[in-house]
Amino acid sequence: MDVEECLKEWEDLGTDYKRLESINKDYAAKLEEVGELQASCLKELSHQRYRMSVITGALKRLEKKGVTKDERVATLEKEVMKRKAMLHEIEATLPKQNSLYLRIILGNVNVSILNKNDKFKYKDEYEKFKLILSVIAFVLAVLNLYIDFRPLQLILIFLLVWYYCTLTIRESILKVNGSRIKGWWRLHHFISTVVAGILLIWPQNVPWSEFRHTFMWFIAYISVVQYMQFRYQSGVLYRLKALGARHNMDITIEGFHSWMWRGLSYLLPFLFGGYVFQLYIAYTLYQLSYHPEATWQVPYLAAMFLVLHSGNMYTILSTMQKKTQSGLELRYRLRAIAYRLSNELTILEQKWRPNKTEQKTD
Numbered sequence: 001m002d003v004e005e006c007l008k009e010w011e012d013l014g015t016d017y018k019r020l021e022s023i024n025k026d027y028a029a030k031l032e033e034v035g036e037l038q039a040s041c042l043k044e045l046s047h048q049r050y051r052m053s054v055i056t057g058a059l060k061r062l063e064k065k066g067v068t069k070d071e072r073v074a075t076l077e078k079e080v081m082k083r084k085a086m087l088h089e090i091e092a093t094l095p096k097q098n099s100l101y102l103r104i105i106l107g108n109v110n111v112s113i114l115n116k117n118d119k120f121k122y123k124d125e126y127e128k129f130k131l132i133l134s135v136i137a138f139v140l141a142v143l144n145l146y147i148d149f150r151p152l153q154l155i156l157i158f159l160l161v162w163y164y165c166t167l168t169i170r171e172s173i174l175k176v177n178g179s180r181i182k183g184w185w186r187l188h189h190f191i192s193t194v195v196a197g198i199l200l201i202w203p204q205n206v207p208w209s210e211f212r213h214t215f216m217w218f219i220a221y222i223s224v225v226q227y228m229q230f231r232y233q234s235g236v237l238y239r240l241k242a243l244g245a246r247h248n249m250d251i252t253i254e255g256f257h258s259w260m261w262r263g264l265s266y267l268l269p270f271l272f273g274g275y276v277f278q279l280y281i282a283y284t285l286y287q288l289s290y291h292p293e294a295t296w297q298v299p300y301l302a303a304m305f306l307v308l309h310s311g312n313m314y315t316i317l318s319t320m321q322k323k324t325q326s327g328l329e330l331r332y333r334l335r336a337i338a339y340r341l342s343n344e345l346t347i348l349e350q351k352w353r354p355n356k357t358e359q360k361t362d
């Protein structure tokens with residue numbers, strides 16, 4: 001290129017730049033519009049919640065006064081439940097403030113995932129992350145059962161500190177994005193981080209040598225249970241997604257329900273086995289705390305394993321009780337519908353012409 005050509009190119013590029021400027025102007029205006037729409041959605045959402053709380057409060061007062069519950073009230077209660085589930089799904093499409101824990105760790109960066117498919121991918125990745133780490137922990141635990149080598153023990157325990165710490169962050173992000181994960185499972189992972197931290201600084205003494213094998217068996221056992229949990233959770237995730245898919249012919253809500261119970265009846269005995277193991281560890285550590293060489297770590301760990309056992313037992317029993325209640329099918333039906341609605345929104349976003357929605361799970 002000579003100078004003349006360079007000048008001509010520059011002039012040409014000027015026209016292209018004008019085009020870029022106008023696209024960017026459109027983009028900035030749309031961003032502003034999106035911000036305004038998000039704010040008015042949030043306002044309408046709290047309006048809905050406020051008026052619903054007034055209605056449910058009035059219904060409760062009527063029940064207390066002994067007014068008999070007729071068919072109209074039963075239908076209204078069902079409608080309120082449906083609306084609550086739909087509001088939860090609408091909320092999931094709006095940006096949310098980070099929890100205090102995330103603000104401390106990540107600062108004020110936005111971790112809201114507004115598209116359901118991206119949420120699905122994030123959850124799927126979280127389950128796979130747990131699986132990979134469980135495989136590594138299993139291998140290290142088995143090695144530690146056969147080889148008495150302190151650095152190998154420390155590698156496993158340090159891996160556990162990092163793993164549980166990472167889980168608490170990922171689960172907080174899932175929670176911000178509308179996951180219904182129970183507070184106990186998140187607290188369980190916070191406590192497990194502390195347990196692993198204390199194990200890391202437990203000095204190499206006689207009580208440790210006596211406890212080491214039990215601990216390695218426990219890690220190997222929960223890694224296998226984790227693999228079973230992975231099979232169950234990814235099954236739930238893929239079936240819910242399939243339920244929400246348009247033109248879905250393979251799965252019905254009743255089919256999903258019976259699959260879920262089959263999966264649970266296979267998983268639950270192993271979970272209870274894990275909780276009995278935790279109780280046994282708490283007891284072993286309690287006994288070891290009377291050993292003359294026992295350091296402060298031993299009784300603290302005993303108490304923590306007892307807390308983990310009790311919390312797990314209580315939460316799993318209340319989860320099972322909830323699952324046997326009659327509203328469960330309706331709740332899953334609504335979640336499937338929410339998947340379908342968001343799929344349709346994505347399709348609309350991509351400017352596809354929507355076809356007639358099939359009504360299988362309605």
Ligand code: COA
Binds near residue numbers: 178222
């Ligand atoms: N860890 C992470 N997330 C969990 C979870 C756990 N232990 N248990 C449930 N969740 C999530 C579900 O994936 C679901 O998420 P979503 O809202 O994003 O879809 C949400 O919490 C609600 O789940 P829920 O319907 O209450 O239960 P479920 O059918 O998905 O799972 C169990 C029920 C019992 C299988 C499950 O809670 C579990 O495996 N618990 C045992 C965990 C444990 O004890 N581990 C240690 C072994 S020693």
